[in-house]
Structure formats: C-alpha cells, structure tokens
Amino acid sequence: MVQPVDLPRNEAGISAALGELRQQFGARVQSGRAIREQHGHTTTWIRNQPPDAVLFPQTTDEVAQILRICANHKAPVIPFGVGTSLEGHVNAAAGGICLNMSEMNRVLAVHAEDLDCVVQPGVTREDLNTHLRDQGLFFPIDPGANATLGGMAATRASGTNAVRYGTMKDNVIALEAVMADGAVIRTAQRARKSAAGYDLTRLLIGSEGTLGIITEITLRLHGIPGAIMSARCSFPTVDAACxxxxxxxxxxIPVARIELLDALQVRACNAYSKLDLPEAPLLLLEFHGSDAGVAEQSETFAEIAEEFGGSGFQATASPEERAALWRARHDAYWAALQLRPGARGLSTDVCVPVSQLAACVAATQERLQKDGFVAPIVGHVGDGNFHTLLLIDADNPEEVARADAFIGWLNDLAISMGGTCTGEHGIGQGKRPYLERELGSATRYMKAIKAALDPDNILNPGKVLPD
Amino acid sequence: MVQPVDLPRNEAGISAALGELRQQFGARVQSGRAIREQHGHTTTWIRNQPPDAVLFPQTTDEVAQILRICANHKAPVIPFGVGTSLEGHVNAAAGGICLNMSEMNRVLAVHAEDLDCVVQPGVTREDLNTHLRDQGLFFPIDPGANATLGGMAATRASGTNAVRYGTMKDNVIALEAVMADGAVIRTAQRARKSAAGYDLTRLLIGSEGTLGIITEITLRLHGIPGAIMSARCSFPTVDAACxxxxxxxxxxIPVARIELLDALQVRACNAYSKLDLPEAPLLLLEFHGSDAGVAEQSETFAEIAEEFGGSGFQATASPEERAALWRARHDAYWAALQLRPGARGLSTDVCVPVSQLAACVAATQERLQKDGFVAPIVGHVGDGNFHTLLLIDADNPEEVARADAFIGWLNDLAISMGGTCTGEHGIGQGKRPYLERELGSATRYMKAIKAALDPDNILNPGKVLPD
Structure with a gap:
C-alpha cells in the first residue's frame, strides 16, 4: 500500500535518448500528456508515474535499435502490453521510454502438427484463440483480462485454467528477447524438451521486463477437448468448499477449472450479472476430456461435494450456459466494485499449499470481519490461490492504513504456511517489500543476475527486486 | 567426441582447501586413487579426469562449510550423484573436490494432501517411489538409470514418462541450494504456483552443478493411476512408426509413455532379455487413467496404428507383463552393447519438433548405413527425442573420427529442424561445442549469469558453457 517513490532520473540521458529516438522514429515518439499517463499505471491503487515518451515498435529490429540508443544513454525502457497488471508493473519510476508492444500483434506461425505456435508479444490471448479455433486448437492460460501474451509471459500469468494446464512457465517453449545491450537472443529451439544450457526461457518468464524485452513467443497449444462440462455447487461454509x-x-481428478466465490462475491455477481445463484459459498468447475471422461469427473466431484455438505450441484454441457457462468466469474471484479460504489479495489494474491487453503481463507475471513472491511473473496482454489478484494475509500488515511496492515498480515500468514505473497499478479512495485520476506537471501542472487544482464538498470527500474 | 582438455589447476588453492577440509573433516576427506577415479567420469567414451579428493557431506551445513572453504581458496567443487550422466558432467577438469551427495539420502517430508514431498539430493528415484508406494503416490520422471533426484534436477532429466508428466523442470516446486560463496538459499516456497521474483528454481535445474549445489528438493507427486495398461505394436518401417x-x-491422446525401438534394437533386446518380439520397428506404450480411460486410449491408438500398417498390437493390464516389457526397454543399452562385444557405446540425444521426427530418423538411418555403423535407435518419440547408440572401436582412430563427424552432422541436422542437440542428457563436456551452434548469442548471457553467481568459476568448471 505504500505508494512508490520517484527514483532518481537520468535527465541528460533520457533527453539525449529522446533526441536520437526522434531522429530515428520522428512523430512515432509520442510525448503528449494523455498518452503518457495512459501508459503509467492507472488501473489500481498505485499512483501514476508516466514515462517521458511512448513508442509503438513494429519489429524486433526496431526494439533492438531503441534498446541500443537507450543503453547508450542509460535511459530507462518500460515494456507495455495492455496495462492490465495490478502491481504498478508499467509505471515509469525513473522516467524513460515506454514501449507499447501492441503493434507487434501477428501470429507468425501455427504448427498444428507440433501443437505449438509462434506469436509476437502484442497478440492478446483472445485474439490467439480466435485465430486457432478453426484448427481445433486452443491456448489455455486465462488470467481473466484479455492480456497480451507478451505481458502474460513477462509476469508469469496463470488464472482459472492453471490447475490443469499450468501457468505461463509451463506453456512457453521458447522466447526471442532483446537484452539491455540491444542484442537479440533466442532462448531455445522449438523441440518439446531440451537439456541445452541454462533455462533462459524460464528466467525471462516472470522477470516483469527487468531482464529483457520479449519480442517473440513460442507457445504450447492444446487440442480443444472433445467434451467440456461445467458445473456449480454451493456449500454451507467457505471451509466446506475448501x-x-x-x-x-x-x-x-484432472479438473480444468475449480473456482471459489464467497457468499459476498456471489451476491455481487447476482446483482451485476443478473443471476440468481444461492447466496452461499460457491464452487464453479469445468471438466475437459472425452464424453465418458467428463461425465466420470463430474460424477466423482458430485460425490465429494455431497460429502462436504454441497448442495444445488448442477452440471451442464451447454456452451451457452457455460459461457454465462464464466462471464459472471470474469466480471467478478467489476461486480465486486459495485458493492461499494466509488471505492478503490485492492486485490491480494496469496497462494498456499492446498492443505493450508481452508485455514488460510478462514483466518482471512475472520480478520476481514474484525477489521470491518467490505471484501469479497474469489479464488483459483485448485492451486491454493485466492484473491481478497478490499473495497477502500482511498481518501481516508485511516482506512488505507488499516488495509495496508491487513495486506501485510495476510502476506506474512501465507508465507508462514509455506505459501507465497503472489500466486499470479507478480511483484511489480506493490509487493517489493514482501519478496525478501518470502525468499530471504535468494533475492541477493536475483539482484546479481539483474546486475549482470542489465548493469545500468535501464530495463523497467524499480520493479521486482527489493532495494 | 573431442576428448576434454585438462584445465589450468589452481594448485596452491586446491592444496590449501584440502588442508582446511582435512582439519575440519579428518579422514572423511578421501583421496585414494581408486575412489578418485570412480568419481571421475568412467561410464562413457569421455576419458577420466579424477578429482583431488572426495567428500560425502551429510548436511546442508556441511556443504555450506565446504563451499566457504573452497570459495576462499578458489578450489573447484564438483557435485556427484551416482555418476550415470553421459557427457562428462562429473569430471574434475581443473581438479578439486568432488562432493558425493549419496549420504544426504533422506526423504524429509511427504505431504500427501498437497501431492508434494521434500527430499535430500542423494535419494534415488527408485528409493523415493518405494517410499511413496504405500500412500498411493509416485514420482513419474524416469530416466532409466536409478539416478539420484539431485542429479536429475541438476541435469534437467526426463525419460520415458516425459510425454505425459513433463521433465524435471515441470516437477520441481522448490530447491534449497548452496551457492558458490557458501550461502544457503531457498528458491521458492511450497505453493503449487508463484509469481514471486526470478525463477531461480528453473535456473538451477539443468545448470549441471555450475551455479549452485542442490541440497534439498521439493517435488511434485502424482497419484498412482487407477488403471495402467501397456501395449506394443510393430511397424513395417521406422517412418510408419513415427x-x-x-x-x-x-x-x-494422453499417452504416459511411447517409445520406439528400431529393428536392430529389437533384435538386441530379444537376445539380451530372452524375448521373441518381431524383429521390426516397435512402439512400446503405456496408458494411465481410469479403467474406461485407458481402454479408450488404447483403442484409439490401435486404430491409428492400423492406419499406418501397424501389426501385432497387444495391450495388457497385467503388471508382470508390463514390468517385463519395460525392463527390456530399460536394458536396451546393455542389450545394444552385445551387438558388438568390446565396443564402446556412444549415445546421441537429439530432440526435434514431432513433425520432423520421421524425417530426422530416416536421414539418420540412411547416414548410419552409408557410414557403416552398427547403431541401434531407441527413442522417447512422443517428445521427438531419440538416441542412436554408435558402437565404436575406441582404439580405431578412423572409426572415432567417423563417429565424431556423424555426431556433428546429426546435431546440426536436428538444430536445422528447430530441434536441440540434447533432449535430456545435457551438455556436460561432450556437447559444449554444440551449445553455441544451437543457441548463438544467448550463450553470452549464460556466461554472464555464471560469472555473476560464481565469479571465481569454482562450481563444476569446464561444463555447459562454451569457451
């Protein structure tokens, strides 16, 4: 909750880099106030730190040119997808040049026979899936927002399908990236596995633009399942659902999705999405497989649910009903905001071992009540990951301080349970204080890697690493 | 094939480190010739480079103490599991101290409810699976040899189950490691996913002991499938099988295993394992799932096989028949050696996109025949990975040179097809010349990371990175 500080600016370097970039790219270097502020961080509680200029590169070569100019003048470079990250990832804490990657938005190749494809970083996951649909293929990672695949790789995104398909780290085969010195590298070839050298693919995934700018992504694809069944079931308590x-x-059971909404969130969704779900803790599920397979999974789950007092179990193979259910789930954030109009939403992101989930959610609910927050809970609970959306009056310092204390308490609780302060949102600016609490001296070696690959700290400075 | 050179030795440093280690560990510092040679590389064509001494640490603290002493004197440290690697990984190219991790062989915790466990690096995969069996759990990665889990993590091992369960990179949740300066780090907590900071877990996996010594591993486990069915099917040609x-x-089809043996390998297995398989290209398969699921998978595969001229399809749910089949597969290396008694076996390890597999194997067979090699082929073909075992008279320089030329040709062919020179054996000493051919300038950044984390190059020097 502590707002990010402005880092020291290299005025001379930024100015010199901007001059050269204008020579090279002319009016494509945009520095109007509105566009700069759009590219600072605006969607969350974190205050806006706009860059000095925004550029929309169109090729890897252009990204490399820009990086060479900025490296030469030690001017910061911040990559930008569509700006849906939640932890200040795209703020220009030390000024510099924002690279909006949205014009690098081509699907370069689909190798249906290898179940992979090669995309530019500005392709969004929805665009990719539209592109793939005719070939019976899909890319499963779904963080809710229609994020770019470059942003998703950079932040190690996951979302509702991760329980079955893993996260971005499990679904990227190779990357092309431009490094801080302007060199273009390819981290791996296209084979399904390799034991060749250090895993630079996984090192860049989740590095949040601080180690290199991703310019091409080779993704693993999956066949669209022969059968998909979705289901819902209500529970007497969050504990029973967990x-x-x-x-x-x-x-x-290889569930593809298993999502929790607490009673407050269900109420919000009913109001926002015009549904009439029982206002009790709810699990939403999806099963992928053959006709016989999904039926078997669904039946087994129904038996388990009954054992824990589940009620109103309903399963459906109807694509329309399924779409409505998941649309409501994806709109949960907007629905929740309506619980307290005008409030800021502040999302936590802890992830704990599944055995600790019930205890962690119960302690969270108890503390939320004690602290008097309006804060619905949703979660990718199959992974042990859940979000509390604190609805805060950002102009009330007491409330902000109380939220801050709650977030610190919850992150520490998750860490003490063997979990993490961030299952999927990343560190950005907002969680930097917690990285060291979670991983201790390992952060020293992260800093050493950063210093080795980006000695002048020009790539997205002020993110991920603690001071 | 080029034999490794001896790197410059830091005689004074090694001697000083040995002195301090003897003070600290007494007779546990072993320097007899036999034990030293056992810990240099002896199982492959690569010549032995024994360390100056061997130590069997018992705790993480001991590893840290040893590293601090060796760091202080810039003496090399080489970690050792059971020595089943094939590319000279454990040779002491610059001398130094070998750490045999086999006494750190405890399973520290099994969290059945979270499907994970925590082990020391000296636990072998067979020991772990014996330990887990009563709980209905198993660890799927199976490189054939009964390797240690530390060695498997360090080399990013995979093997026959990877097509369904992935490789070590997909099945390690967190590591504890001792870094070159003697500091102990933990790369992640125990949650199933995390977006917290750089992925040091994956950076250490496959780093072959050059970035840190793994002292604890948190592994992902799987429930033993309700039903397992194995199958075999012969094909008129390798191309048809591919x-x-x-x-x-x-x-x-979520096959758990799909392995190819060419006709020559089948002949060898028949002789060695007293089988009477048709001496034609053979696929061995295993299906995991529910009773209905494995039957469905097996039937679908049988239909596909028929389409490509497959014959003699046999499926069985008998554990005994399955064990016999896979024992024969695991003994394929020893069986192959009998095709030319006294010869050295020299294994290639290319992995290509699955769509290129048939072409790559066909070109390989054609060249093998032209070059006049006795060289059976086996492969984890579901991943596009196959091994050619060249049976070589190591004392015949012409033959050695011909083998060397073949290996270079095959690695380059795989790379040109979008593949890798090593699907699972790793780089070690033997494949260093190929890493740069495969990944080009990316190797520069691997070197930068190595220099940042191990500035004095004491961790397993002379491995992975090109000069």
Missing amino acids: QAVMTTIQYG | QAVMTTIQYG
Whole structure:
C-alpha cells in the first residue's frame, strides 16, 4: 500500500535518448500528456508515474535499435502490453521510454502438427484463440483480462485454467528477447524438451521486463477437448468448499477449472450479472476430456461435494450456459466494485499449499470481519490461490492504513504456511517489500543476475527486486 | 567426441582447501586413487579426469562449510550423484573436490494432501517411489538409470514418462541450494504456483552443478493411476512408426509413455532379455487413467496404428507383463552393447519438433548405413527425442573420427529442424561445442549469469558453457 517513490532520473540521458529516438522514429515518439499517463499505471491503487515518451515498435529490429540508443544513454525502457497488471508493473519510476508492444500483434506461425505456435508479444490471448479455433486448437492460460501474451509471459500469468494446464512457465517453449545491450537472443529451439544450457526461457518468464524485452513467443497449444462440462455447487461454509477442493485435488481428478466465490462475491455477481445463484459459498468447475471422461469427473466431484455438505450441484454441457457462468466469474471484479460504489479495489494474491487453503481463507475471513472491511473473496482454489478484494475509500488515511496492515498480515500468514505473497499478479512495485520476506537471501542472487544482464538498470527500474 | 582438455589447476588453492577440509573433516576427506577415479567420469567414451579428493557431506551445513572453504581458496567443487550422466558432467577438469551427495539420502517430508514431498539430493528415484508406494503416490520422471533426484534436477532429466508428466523442470516446486560463496538459499516456497521474483528454481535445474549445489528438493507427486495398461505394436518401417506417433500426439491422446525401438534394437533386446518380439520397428506404450480411460486410449491408438500398417498390437493390464516389457526397454543399452562385444557405446540425444521426427530418423538411418555403423535407435518419440547408440572401436582412430563427424552432422541436422542437440542428457563436456551452434548469442548471457553467481568459476568448471 505504500505508494512508490520517484527514483532518481537520468535527465541528460533520457533527453539525449529522446533526441536520437526522434531522429530515428520522428512523430512515432509520442510525448503528449494523455498518452503518457495512459501508459503509467492507472488501473489500481498505485499512483501514476508516466514515462517521458511512448513508442509503438513494429519489429524486433526496431526494439533492438531503441534498446541500443537507450543503453547508450542509460535511459530507462518500460515494456507495455495492455496495462492490465495490478502491481504498478508499467509505471515509469525513473522516467524513460515506454514501449507499447501492441503493434507487434501477428501470429507468425501455427504448427498444428507440433501443437505449438509462434506469436509476437502484442497478440492478446483472445485474439490467439480466435485465430486457432478453426484448427481445433486452443491456448489455455486465462488470467481473466484479455492480456497480451507478451505481458502474460513477462509476469508469469496463470488464472482459472492453471490447475490443469499450468501457468505461463509451463506453456512457453521458447522466447526471442532483446537484452539491455540491444542484442537479440533466442532462448531455445522449438523441440518439446531440451537439456541445452541454462533455462533462459524460464528466467525471462516472470522477470516483469527487468531482464529483457520479449519480442517473440513460442507457445504450447492444446487440442480443444472433445467434451467440456461445467458445473456449480454451493456449500454451507467457505471451509466446506475448501475441503471439497482439497479432496478433489488429492483424488487426482484432472479438473480444468475449480473456482471459489464467497457468499459476498456471489451476491455481487447476482446483482451485476443478473443471476440468481444461492447466496452461499460457491464452487464453479469445468471438466475437459472425452464424453465418458467428463461425465466420470463430474460424477466423482458430485460425490465429494455431497460429502462436504454441497448442495444445488448442477452440471451442464451447454456452451451457452457455460459461457454465462464464466462471464459472471470474469466480471467478478467489476461486480465486486459495485458493492461499494466509488471505492478503490485492492486485490491480494496469496497462494498456499492446498492443505493450508481452508485455514488460510478462514483466518482471512475472520480478520476481514474484525477489521470491518467490505471484501469479497474469489479464488483459483485448485492451486491454493485466492484473491481478497478490499473495497477502500482511498481518501481516508485511516482506512488505507488499516488495509495496508491487513495486506501485510495476510502476506506474512501465507508465507508462514509455506505459501507465497503472489500466486499470479507478480511483484511489480506493490509487493517489493514482501519478496525478501518470502525468499530471504535468494533475492541477493536475483539482484546479481539483474546486475549482470542489465548493469545500468535501464530495463523497467524499480520493479521486482527489493532495494 | 573431442576428448576434454585438462584445465589450468589452481594448485596452491586446491592444496590449501584440502588442508582446511582435512582439519575440519579428518579422514572423511578421501583421496585414494581408486575412489578418485570412480568419481571421475568412467561410464562413457569421455576419458577420466579424477578429482583431488572426495567428500560425502551429510548436511546442508556441511556443504555450506565446504563451499566457504573452497570459495576462499578458489578450489573447484564438483557435485556427484551416482555418476550415470553421459557427457562428462562429473569430471574434475581443473581438479578439486568432488562432493558425493549419496549420504544426504533422506526423504524429509511427504505431504500427501498437497501431492508434494521434500527430499535430500542423494535419494534415488527408485528409493523415493518405494517410499511413496504405500500412500498411493509416485514420482513419474524416469530416466532409466536409478539416478539420484539431485542429479536429475541438476541435469534437467526426463525419460520415458516425459510425454505425459513433463521433465524435471515441470516437477520441481522448490530447491534449497548452496551457492558458490557458501550461502544457503531457498528458491521458492511450497505453493503449487508463484509469481514471486526470478525463477531461480528453473535456473538451477539443468545448470549441471555450475551455479549452485542442490541440497534439498521439493517435488511434485502424482497419484498412482487407477488403471495402467501397456501395449506394443510393430511397424513395417521406422517412418510408419513415427507417423503413428505424430498422429497420436496430435490427437491429444494422453499417452504416459511411447517409445520406439528400431529393428536392430529389437533384435538386441530379444537376445539380451530372452524375448521373441518381431524383429521390426516397435512402439512400446503405456496408458494411465481410469479403467474406461485407458481402454479408450488404447483403442484409439490401435486404430491409428492400423492406419499406418501397424501389426501385432497387444495391450495388457497385467503388471508382470508390463514390468517385463519395460525392463527390456530399460536394458536396451546393455542389450545394444552385445551387438558388438568390446565396443564402446556412444549415445546421441537429439530432440526435434514431432513433425520432423520421421524425417530426422530416416536421414539418420540412411547416414548410419552409408557410414557403416552398427547403431541401434531407441527413442522417447512422443517428445521427438531419440538416441542412436554408435558402437565404436575406441582404439580405431578412423572409426572415432567417423563417429565424431556423424555426431556433428546429426546435431546440426536436428538444430536445422528447430530441434536441440540434447533432449535430456545435457551438455556436460561432450556437447559444449554444440551449445553455441544451437543457441548463438544467448550463450553470452549464460556466461554472464555464471560469472555473476560464481565469479571465481569454482562450481563444476569446464561444463555447459562454451569457451
């Protein structure tokens, strides 16, 4: 909750880099106030730190040219997808040049026979899936927002399908990236596996633009399942729902999605999405497989749910009903904001071992009540990951301080349970104080890697690493 | 094939470090010739470069103490599991101290409810699976040899189950490691996913002991499938078998194993394992799932096989028949050596996109025949990975040179097809010349990371990175 500070600016370097960039790219270097502020961080509680200029590169060569100019003048460079990150990832804490990657938005190749494709970083996940649909393929990672695949790789995104398909780290085969010195590298070839050298692919995934600018992504694809079934089930308590989730995972049921909404969130969704779900803790599920497979999974889950007091179990193979259910889930954030009009939404992102989930959610609910917050809970509970959306009056310092204390308490609780302060939103600016609490001296070696690959700290400075 | 050179030795440093280690560990510092040679590389064509001494640490603290002493004197440290690697990974190219991790062999925790466990690096995969069996759990990665889990993590091992369960990079949640300066780090917590900071877990996996010594591993486990079915099917040509594999993968059949043996390898296995398989290209398969699921998978595969001229399809749910089949597969290396008694076996390890597999194997077979090699082929073909075992008279320089030329040709062919020179054996000493051919300027940044984390190059020098 502590607002990010402005880092020292290299005025001379930024100015010299801007001069050269204008020579090279002319009016494509945009520095109007509106566009700069759009590219600072505006969607969350974190205050806006706009860059000095915004450029929309069109090729890897252009990105490399820009990086060479900026490296030469030690001017910061901040990559930007569509700006849906939540932790200040795209703020220009030390000024500099924002690279909006949205014009690098081509699907370069689909190798259906290898279940992979090669895309530019500005392709969004929805655009990719539209592109793939005719070939019976899909890319499963779904963080909710229609984010770019470059942004998703840079932040190690996951979302509702991760319980079955993993996160971005599991679904990227190779990257092309421009490094801080302007060199273009390729981290791996296109084979499904490799034991060749250090895993630079995984090092760049989740590095949040601080180690290199991703310019091409080779993604693993999956066949669209022969059968998809979605289901919902209400539970008497959040604890009962979590117990059902734990048992489902332990049984090894390959659920594709298993999402929790607490009663408050269900109420919000009913109002926002015109639904009439029972206002009790709810699990939403999706099963992928053959006709027989999804039926088997759904039946087994129904038995588990019953064991924990689940009620109103409904399963459907109708694509329309499924779409409505998941649209409501994806709109949960907007629905929740309506619980307190005018409030700021402040999302936590802890992820704990699944065995700790029920205890962690219960402690969270108790503390939320004690602290008097309006704060619905949703979660990718199959992974042990859940979000509390604190609805805050950002102009009330007491409330802000209380939220700050709550977030610190929750992150520490998750860490003490063997979990993490961030399952999927990343560190950005907002969680920097917690990285060291979570990983201790390992952060020293992260800093050493950063210093080795970006000695002048020009790539997205002020992110990820603690001071 | 080029034999490794001896790197410059820091005689004074090694001697000083040995002195301090003897003070600290007494007779546990072993420097007899036999034990030193056992810990240099002896199982492959690569010549032995024994360390100056061997130590069997028992705790992470001991590893840290040893590293601090060796760092202080810039003496090399080489970690050792059971020595089953194939590319000279454990040779002491610049002398130094070998750490045999086999006494750190405890399973520290099994969290059945979270499907994970925590082990020391000296636990072997067979020991772990024996330990887990009563709980209905297993660890799927199976490189054939009964390797240690530390060695498997360090080399990013995979093997027969990777097509379904992935490689070590997909099945390690967190590591504890001792870094070159003697500091102990933990790369992640125990949550199933995390977006917290750089992925040091994946950076250490596959770093072959050059960035840190792994002292603890948190592994992802899987429930033992309710039903397992194995199958075999012969094909008129290797090409037909490969086409069947490609189609199987493209259909999205979740085969757990799909292994190719060419006719020569089948002949060798028949002789060695007293089998009477048709001496034609053979696929061995395993299906995991529910009873209905494995039956469905097996039937779908049988239809695909028939389409490509497959014959003699046999499926079985009998554990005994399955064990016999896979024992024969695991003994393929020893069986192959009998094709030319006294010869050295020299294994290639290319991995290509599955769509290129048939072409790559066909070109390989043609060249093998032209070059006059006795060289059976086996492969984890579901991943596009196959091994050619060249049976060589190591005392015949002409033959050695011919083998060397073949290996270079095959690695380059795989790279030109979008593949890698090593699907699973790693770089070690033997493949260093190929890493740069495969990944070009990316190797510069690997070197920068190595220099940042191990500035005095004491961790397993002379491995992975090109000069």
